[in-house]
Amino acid sequence: MSKFSLNTLGKLLADKSGLSQVEAELFIRKMFDVCNQGLDADKQVKIKWLGTFKVQATKDRESINVNTGERFTIEGRDKLTFTPDNILKEIVNKPFAQFETVVVNDGVDFDEIDEKFGEEQTEDAPAQVIDFLDEEKTATPNPEVVVIGSEKEKEKEAEDELAKQIAIEQAKLERLKQAQLEQERIQKEKLEKEKQEQERLEQERLEQERLEQERRRQEELEEREYLRETERQKELMIVEASLSQEAERESLSTSLALEQASASSQSASEDLAEESQSTSESEVMSESAKSEK
Secondary structure, eight states: OOOOOHHHHHHHHHHHHOOOHHHHHHHHHHHHHHHHHHHHHHSEEEETTTEEEEEEEOOOEEEEOTTTOOEEEEOOOEEEEEEEOHHHHHHHHGGGTTSOOOOOOTTOOOHHHHHHHHHHHHHHSOTTOOOOSOTTTOOSOOTTOOOOTTHHHHHHHHHHHHHHHHHHHHHHHHHHHHHHHHHHHHHHHHHHHHHHHHHHHHHHHHHHHHHHHHHHHHHHHHHHHHHHHHHHHHHHHHHHHHHHHHHHHHHHHHHHHHHHHHHHHHHHHHHHHHHHHHHHHHHHHHHHHHHHO
């Protein structure tokens, strides 16, 4: 069974998630810290789709040294067990689906096998294995983690380097955050200016509409006033025409009356003249008659 260092796990997580190497390692450390806290407090930690970690206490038991045949007592200890989630179980067992299940009788103790297997893995483990657990919280050596010779110093140097990288990444994140805030501020100011410009344009449009409506009302008033004035002018023209016609009729009547009067006067004059002439002729005839006598 292969073992992975923190660096290897961080690289795998970074490749899968798109995180940086530093962020991935920091996440893994925090995840193990949270798991350790949960195991210390509740003796059990369940991770969805992964499985359940559980702390189980084992009692003291006797064993035999296979080399000397002597009996000795193995002290009881807390053992960390892991039960995979069904999803993880299916993924892991899928390549072995063709194998047959072997039923193991109850009461079989696998502790010695686990310990032997753990020792073999420890001997074959790479020198870069890093203890994920907090050394201050770990009272007993963890058989799953191996620290060889100067690995503690290397781990300390790695942690210092990781802390520096984390500080650098945090500074980058802070700069990115500040740049994002500045970008948001600029965008907010831009949107505010656009809003103010839209409001100004809307005010101008409303003012233009108001002026246009006012102009139309003024034109309508002027048009109505013009029509009323035109009607008054027509009425005046009709009245003047009527008066003119009446004056013409009166003038014509006066002329006719004068002509009639003149004609009557002339006729009277002619009658007087005829009468005078008749009188004169009568006198002449009378005088002639007298002369003949």
